[in-house]
Amino acid sequence: MSVNAAVRKPFDPRDPLGIDDLLSPEDLAVRNTMRQWAADRVLPHIAEWYERGELPVISELTRELGAIGALGMSLTGYGCAGASAVQYGLACLELEAADSGIRSLVSVQGSLAMYAIHRFGSEEQRQRWLPGMAAGEIIGCFGLTEPDHGSDPAGMRTFAKRDGTDWVLTGRKMWITNGSVAGVAVVWAQTDAGIRGFVVPTDSPGFSAPEITHKWSLRASVTSELIFDEVRLPADAVLPEAEGLRGPLSCLSHARYGIVWGSLGAARTSFESALDYARTREQFGRPIGGFQLTQAKLADMAVELHKGLLLAHHLGLRMDAGSLRPEQVSFGKLNNVREAIEICRTARTILGANGISLEYPVMRHATNLESVLTYEGTVEMHQLVLGKALTGLDAFR
Incomplete structure (x- = not known):
């Protein structure tokens, strides 16, 4: 028997190309952790949640996801796991193998809201928001899409105007995952100087987030509209490193x-x-x-x-x-x-x-x-x- 034949593994119908051989022990540990969490906490309930059109334990699930390092996991510092991109991808794979709504929760939290603050925020903004978001104690959302502007975000109508040192934010965002349960929203708006990003606490006067219902997709996910009725924000609400659509x-x-x-x-x-x-x-x-x-x-x-x-x-x-x-x-x-x-x-x-x-x-x-x-x-x-x-x-x- 040749050496190659001696070490050849049996054909695995669930891994026919042997892709697992490309993964490190650390990669496999992340994958197995996420797979086990999803099996324990999501799969026994997901059909019922989907049928009812709700995710009733989102705060509890978010804290659990924070505890296993799934939130902002590819970011470094501020309580984030600092995982590799491959490990983050494997986590997304396992979460969406349970349900797309659960992966969407994690993606919006980590790859949109937390990533925006981590990449474009001030150190004060990072210190204020990221540790709580990484732990799942604060849920975030990301406001870009509008009722009349989806694929063309440059046409957005949400506007932030200066009023002394403050900003006053007016407009609407649509199809926002996590919106009505979020403690903080990263919102993009037109200004006299172009598009800017703002970190908006959701308890700000004039902010509301009615939930969107009657969905036939992503039913086990919180989807909302964001409404800004002259929401007043301090000068330091702006993401200082983000200008334009970049x-x-x-x-x-x-x-x-x-x-x-x-x-x-x-x-x-x-x-x-x-x-x-x-x-x-x-x-x-x-x-x-x-x-x-x-x-x-x-x-x-x-x-x-x-x-x-x-x-x-x-x-x-x-x-x-x-x-x-x-x-x-x-x-x-x-x-x-x-x-x-x-x-x-x-x-x-x-x-x-x-x-x-x-x-x-x-x-x-x-x-x-x-x-x-x-x-x-x-x-x-x-x-x-x-x-x-x-x-x-x-x-x-």
Whole structure:
């Protein structure tokens, strides 16, 4: 027997390419911690939360996530874990394997609100907010999208005007994760000097955050409108290092990176559900996994899922090396979310009528990914980002 044959591992249907071999012991420890937490605290309840359209224990879950280092985990200092980009990606994967709403909670907290304060805030702002946010004692939200301005944030109408040394903030933001439970909001607004970011305590007079209901996607997630009715802020509420769209777009790029991994968590759960079902569900006297068409579906799903994981890992290594470009994040978000939702839809066909039941996770993941497909940049916007990078020609305007 050759040396290569002696060390060759058995084929693993859940890791057909041996991607786990690319992960360090520390990577695997982070992944296993997040997987176990999700199994203990989310999976027993998520179908009920989704059906009811609420996340009733969000404050409790946020504190638990803080305790295991999941909030702002790729940031350093201020109580943050200082994890690698690959480890943060693995955490997003495991959280979204439970539900996209849970990963969204973590992404908005860490990659948007905390990242904005950490990257663009003053030392006083960091000291005031980040330790409590890292511990999950303070929930944050990120206000960029408006009712009439989603893909074109430059057209935002929320405005902050000077009044002496203060700022007075007026306007609305829409589709804001964590909005009605947040203690602090990072809000982007037009000013006479261009777009600026503001750190807004949510107990400020004139601030309100009515929750958005009647959603058929991300139902186990808090989604709100933010309303600013002449909210008065002190001069030091401004993020001093962020001017123009560079600030919010860099935050979005960081959050999109988490989605590159997270979306594959939803896909993995749906694929594994379909695989298990195909092995046990019998029609015409034998398991449906023995039929050619079912095997073709499973093979195609496995190929796209694990190609996406290789892409996510590659982008994570580039982020850890400091060489990841925004266009490459768009590449990952475009491919992985698009393939993830197709995997969920294909898995649903294997489960047949059972695929629409909340007794199985597939339809829940598929409907959640309809939101993930849109937020943090639609398919069309990421196609245009790549189109501009490839041709050197701007098709946005």
